[in-house]
């Protein structure tokens with residue numbers, strides 16, 4: 295039976311460390327601050343923003359929420375970002391996605407100052423991730439790397455197969471595994487015979503968003519399976535892409551959904567905010 299990689303416990307340990315770093319910064323006269331922008335009233339986004347606020351409270355980061363109405367104009371949103379960019383007491387800025395359809399998310403992400411871009415979505419940060427000298431790392435893939443490190447699982451020399459090529463998860467995940475000396479294969483919606491690739495994986499990262507996509511016969515015995523996806527089953531219960539029960543019998547380690555990668559993402563956001571505050575107070 296696979297070892298269950300406990301994202302809640304690992305993220306809790308990480309948050310303790312972040313809290314200590316926050317205390318040190320405060321002692322040096324810097325109060326780390328995260329500004330979160332939410333446009334509209336999407337219920338899932340409201341939950342995410344609330345969770346980020348709670349995590350800030352737990353580690354001692356000041357958090358400021360900017361809740362804007364759904365009919366906010368592009369200019370008003372850009373103006374708010376400019377104000378936050380210029381505010382020396384704000385170290386991290388994130389704009390909760392998705393934005394209402396009339397807003398241009400790409401332009402919004404480009405407006406956030408790269409050193410305050412705690413989601414690490416700005417092309418300047420993506421470029422730095424690509425060449426391997428980034429300070430701010432994309433939260434979900436960085437959370438996966440922390441989990442692997444915590445569990446003593448090194449990607450070095452391993453075949454790492456990532457299913458999914460989004461800008462938020464799949465692509466940066468592949469880059470971080472590559473930087474850690476993994477041999478990386480990226481699979482996606484146009485990959486023929488997905489199983490022929492997944493069966494070669496020593497570390498398999500699932501980031502598609504399709505329940506039941508990864509079955510036990512697609513997993514090499516002893517592989518580590520990291521399930522990033524958050525889906526719902528027919529009873530509304532959260533689940534990932536992998537058939538958890540069956541894959542657990544084949545893999546050596548696996549992340550559950552919920553309680554796996556999810557809690558790591560928010561811990562990494564807290565870490566990025568502290569990293570940003572540190573860099574801006576140098």
Ligand code: NAD
Pocket residue numbers: 434457458459460461462463464481482483484485488501502503504522523524525555556557559
């Ligand atoms: P996305 O929809 O942007 O990308 C999905 C990717 O899957 C695409 O690159 C696509 O090419 C690929 N794909 C689609 N069908 C496929 C198939 N049949 N075979 C192989 N590849 C296929 O999604 P995303 O934003 O990358 O998120 C992926 C999943 O991760 C979602 O379930 C999302 O909810 C979850 N997620 C979780 C966290 C977290 O904190 N745990 C964070 C971000 C996203």
